[in-house]
Amino acid sequence: MKTKILENDGKLARVCLALVDGQDGPQLDLALFTGTKGKDEDGKSTTFNYWGLQYGDNTKHDLSDMVDWLTELKKQGAITCEVENWIRDAISYRLNNGAFKTAQKSSKDGKRLDNLTDDKKLTNVLESLAGGAFKVRTPGESKTTLKTKLATSEDKGKRMGEIYAERRDIEAKAKTAKGKDLEKLDTQLAKLDAEFTTLNA
Structure with missing residues (x-):
């Protein structure tokens, strides 16, 4: 699979997949973000720049843009699963490693503690599934x-x-x-x- 940068102004970059015939294929926009969770050699917090896909109100993509990209990857053999399955698994992975894990731990003095019973964890996940797990948050804001x-x-x-x-x-x-x-x-x-x-x- 070949990718190509179509535009890059230093803050936003439009990229595309190259089709088999060399033409420009599906396109996505990447944005330059400033992260705040990095650490320097001394362990002190620092910022870092990274490219990523925008989400929430700032996104420039429809779901169809993602589907087009994945479809082309599937067509050229870069992924082996079906597009719908990839999307299903991506959603499950995001919830499992984000909202669900957060809901199944308690917090004390800024530390996450694994001190809940399995039944309480299940109850918390069900409450999260009732809406909280699916709320779109503003980029940069934690839950x-x-x-x-x-x-x-x-x-x-x-x-x-x-x-x-x-x-x-x-x-x-x-x-x-x-x-x-x-x-x-x-x-x-x-x-x-x-x-x-x-x-x-």
Whole structure:
């Protein structure tokens, strides 16, 4: 199999497979990414550039582009399995080594621990299969980062609901309060308003 670079601007590169007759075949776009999980000789974290396929909202490919590429590989004997089987296995491999493994370990002090029972692991995988395992994440964001963002968003919504309920309760008390009691309630309302403004910023 021969491949060919059609365009390369240093950030995006269009590549193709060469057909048997030498013509340009199926094409894919590669993007230059900056990775953050590399380490130098001293073991310190460092960045590195690497070429890869974009995914999520940034992708320039349809599934048909991938199918065309795999079909040509199959036609020229570069792969031996059927295209549908390759796609099936790629999805299974991604889930098995990504979302499923994450769901079957617990986390403590930044370390992943294998301390769950097999039944609990199965339950977690089933919960993941209910949607989480298939969510498309933004390139560069880990599942943990997304979960943190979601939790923060949910906590924010929950707290705003609590502020609303607390405010109504205080306003009801303020209708009959006098003197220092009324001042205390006004102070509590001011604090809630300030917190609401901060959350809503």
